[in-house]
Amino acid sequence: MKKNVDVSVTGIHVRAGEPAEKIITNSKGYYEFLEDGTRILEYDEEQQAGSESVHIHNTVTIAQDENSMEIVRGGDMNSKLAFGKELKYDTEYVTPYGTMRMKVNTTKFDFTKIRQEDEMKLMAEYELEMDGQVLSASMIIIEIKNSEPA
Numbered sequence: 185m186k187k188n189v190d191v192s193v194t195g196i197h198v199r200a201g202e203p204a205e206k207i208i209t210n211s212k213g214y215y216e217f218l219e220d221g222t223r224i225l226e227y228d229e230e231q232q233a234g235s236e237s238v239h240i241h242n243t244v245t246i247a248q249d250e251n252s253m254e255i256v257r258g259g260d261m262n263s264k265l266a267f268g269k270e271l272k273y274d275t276e277y278v279t280p281y282g283t284m285r286m287k288v289n290t291t292k293f294d295f296t297k298i299r300q301e302d303e304m305k306l307m308a309e310y311e312l313e314m315d316g317q318v319l320s321a322s323m324i325i326i327e328i329k330n331s332e333p334a
Contacts, residue, residue: 187301188332189215191227194325197312215328217301221248225328231261238280244326246306250295253306267308267324269293287313302330 191213197205213227223246230237238260245254252268262278271290276283292309306326312319 186214186216187330189213189225189227190329190331191225192325192327192329193229194323194327196323197320198322199320212331213328215301215330222246223304225326228259236280244306246295252293253295253308267293267310284314286319289313304328 189212191211193209193211195207195209197207199205209229209231211227211229213225215226216224218224225242225244225246227242229240229242231240232238240257240259240261243256243258245256247253247268252266252271255263255265255267257263257265260280264275265288266273266275267288267290269290269292271288271293273288273290275286275288277286289311290308291311292307294305294307296305296307298304305328307323309321309323311321
């Protein structure tokens with residue numbers, strides 16, 4: 185059964201010689217705990233890309249063992265990212281400006297159930313690499329809270 189949830193996503197990116205960039209997005213979404221133990225979160229967000237606003241639909245899949253997650257982003261920007269304990273993942277990041285091949289190297293991953301399936305937190309620390317060069321040290325934090333009355 186799908187539940188209505190409030191979703192807060194915090195992204196922090198640190199690039200050499202620049203101050204840390206922190207982006208916080210709050211959305212409404214849907215969360216579902218499947219019979220096989222997989223968890224699915226879906227939410228939409230709007231982001232600024234230059235002077236334009238872009239719409240992105242996100243699907244987050246949390247593995248049965250709770251040791252990894254996959255984020256599929258579709259819409260005006262497309263990508264598939266995987267995070268897990270010491271996971272290295274090659275991906276393509278498709279933007280309105282072109283496609284970039286990147287590598288995501290997860291350095292830390294944590295999934296916490298605060299109140300069973302009603303409040304959860306995902307956190308991944310990772311390096312984003314392109315052409316063998318580290319572009320940024322990053323972190324994503326996804327907080328999920330049931331928005332339906334108990």
